[in-house]
Amino acid sequence: MTAAAPDLGNAGIGLLAAAGVREQWTTYLADHTTGILAGNADAHQWIVKRFNGEPAPADC
Numbered sequence: 001m002t003a004a005a006p007d008l009g010n011a012g013i014g015l016l017a018a019a020g021v022r023e024q025w026t027t028y029l030a031d032h033t034t035g036i037l038a039g040n041a042d043a044h045q046w047i048v049k050r051f052n053g054e055p056a057p058a059d060c
Contacts, residue, residue, distance in 0.1 A: 022058040 016023045028038040050056065 017058075022056045024057045024059050 013023070013025055026039070026042060028035050030038045046056075
């Protein structure tokens with residue numbers, strides 16, 4: 001799970017997908033501080049699922 005500015009992230013999504021990287025993109029409309037709070041539950045669930053052996057999702 002990686003956090004990135006939307007302009008950087010949008011440019012990189014195609015590159016990651018083309019390289020075969022499993023990635024999932026979620027946009028949170030928030031500043032740096034509130035973005036941490038907005039994405040915390042999703043980040044936690046992502047980690048829990050990896051430890052439970054579920055493969056990382058991909059949406060590209």
